[in-house]
Amino acid sequence: MTDLRDDDQDDEQVDGQAIDALALLGPNRYAPELTWPALRDTCRALGVGRVVVAPPLPPDRDLARAGRRLVSLAESTAADPVRAIPLARVDPWEPSAAADAAELLDSGARGVLVHPWEDNFRINDVGLLTPLLHELRAAGAPLVVEAGFPWVAEPAQLADLARRFPSVPVVATRGGHMNMSGLSGAAMLAALRQAANLHVLTSGVYRQDWLEQVVGAVGADRVAYASHAPVFDPRLEFLRPRALPEPATRQAVLAATATRLFER
Amino acid sequence: MIIDFHTHVDDVPALGWHLAASDVLAQMDAAGVDQAVVMTITDAPEVNEDALQRIAATCAASGGRLHGFVRVHPWYEQAAELVAHALDDLGYRGVKLHGVSTLADPGGEPVLRVLRAAAARRAPVLFHSGDDPFVTPWEIAAAAAAVPEATVVLAHMGGYAHTADALAVAEEFPNVLLDTAAMPYPAAIGAAVERLGAHRVLFGSDAPGCPVPLELAKIRLAGLTDAAQALVLGENARRLLDGVGA
Numbered sequence: 001m002t003d004l005r006d007d008d009q010d011d012e013q014v015d016g017q018a019i020d021a022l023a024l025l026g027p028n029r030y031a032p033e034l035t036w037p038a039l040r041d042t043c044r045a046l047g048v049g050r051v052v053v054a055p056p057l058p059p060d061r062d063l064a065r066a067g068r069r070l071v072s073l074a075e076s077t078a079a080d081p082v083r084a085i086p087l088a089r090v091d092p093w094e095p096s097a098a099a100d101a102a103e104l105l106d107s108g109a110r111g112v113l114v115h116p117w118e119d120n121f122r123i124n125d126v127g128l129l130t131p132l133l134h135e136l137r138a139a140g141a142p143l144v145v146e147a148g149f150p151w152v153a154e155p156a157q158l159a160d161l162a163r164r165f166p167s168v169p170v171v172a173t174r175g176g177h178m179n180m181s182g183l184s185g186a187a188m189l190a191a192l193r194q195a196a197n198l199h200v201l202t203s204g205v206y207r208q209d210w211l212e213q214v215v216g217a218v219g220a221d222r223v224a225y226a227s228h229a230p231v232f233d234p235r236l237e238f239l240r241p242r243a244l245p246e247p248a249t250r251q252a253v254l255a256a257t258a259t260r261l262f263e264r
Numbered sequence: 265m266i267i268d269f270h271t272h273v274d275d276v277p278a279l280g281w282h283l284a285a286s287d288v289l290a291q292m293d294a295a296g297v298d299q300a301v302v303m304t305i306t307d308a309p310e311v312n313e314d315a316l317q318r319i320a321a322t323c324a325a326s327g328g329r330l331h332g333f334v335r336v337h338p339w340y341e342q343a344a345e346l347v348a349h350a351l352d353d354l355g356y357r358g359v360k361l362h363g364v365s366t367l368a369d370p371g372g373e374p375v376l377r378v379l380r381a382a383a384a385r386r387a388p389v390l391f392h393s394g395d396d397p398f399v400t401p402w403e404i405a406a407a408a409a410a411v412p413e414a415t416v417v418l419a420h421m422g423g424y425a426h427t428a429d430a431l432a433v434a435e436e437f438p439n440v441l442l443d444t445a446a447m448p449y450p451a452a453i454g455a456a457v458e459r460l461g462a463h464r465v466l467f468g469s470d471a472p473g474c475p476v477p478l479e480l481a482k483i484r485l486a487g488l489t490d491a492a493q494a495l496v497l498g499e500n501a502r503r504l505l506d507g508v509g510a
Contacts, residue, residue, distance in 0.1 A: 180423040181364040204448040207473035
């Protein structure tokens, strides 16, 4: 794989220190499987030393088993140059969702991913999500939300959830973007201003100056780089944080924010 | 020759947006881009009454590097006249329409009137396409079908969730091309070239908000042959721009 690092850029966070804050690893009902060797090789080529991995929806829909696989992977890569940081994934409609999340958080998962679009729930359906949020609060772990979907994971809905559980970090994929007209970018910035525990991942965001605007408005500690592979292409996504003008901002987005969120 | 088919210059104090031609040119220089299509983000005659003259002056001062596309609001009775004036008298090379900012139905008569004015001058019409009402590819297909002599370009290749629709529309309507601006999937560019041919895909950045170097890297990640890449990066744009008024 081509090394896409910019040798002219003075950036100490590339060369193994950067964290990819989300990749969807394993058998995937809706897309070709992203395997660990493929993801690891991509991370090596980009200079990423740690990668947060979560299960996509597996063909057998057994999210608990998929989560346990990632916890085992994290244990087996703990001393490797590229290390996996596991997330659990649950479907809140499943009666065992909160208990499954608790078990996986106890065994090494560093947070929980939910996908309101694939699993058909509103992210601010408080009645449905409260048991899960209580487990996350008890574990001091973040909720990662597949965001950018109309009706179920809109920016204002994310802010509503985050405000109701202020001690739980809520992390939105895709910068919360649902469109390329600039509308959801504005809505997500408003959401970030409303909820101090709401964060965004950089994958696929519309406009680099939006990222810079978010950093200026709420701080780089609310923004983390994520490839969101295989939905997005890590070779392109890695260029977004690398294009941020300030070294301190790049350091935060490429490593510090994700370290604080996922390396408790 | 690299031509960026999608950049913006405008000044909208109400939004705090100041998109300067110097910023666009600086990004082009950093990325090795020779020329660019430039347009406002407001829809004439709304907001900035002197928009046509400002873009024309910007292009005239660029030493041939910037080519203006006139962005109009189709609801206004004079929209087609503005297009004709821009193309006939002010040196513009195309038209931009944005269904989100104008709420103009792509298949409605106000839009078709603009499209016909452009087609009469062989000027391409760049439609914002994406994930909102009035800008999805199949809605814009109604315009392409109604005015088959018009050259319709779907900016952003359908945005986040409508890239497959953008490709399908372009397959069905031979007068539809795609621009790559801001669309985040390099593989979709490869798929578009494979299914439509490289002559139907145009490199665009959406600068200055979207960095030209990053958007250019996206094309180079798409796995195109050298010949296909040359078409996408510049030859297709050159063909469209040179064809205006011919």
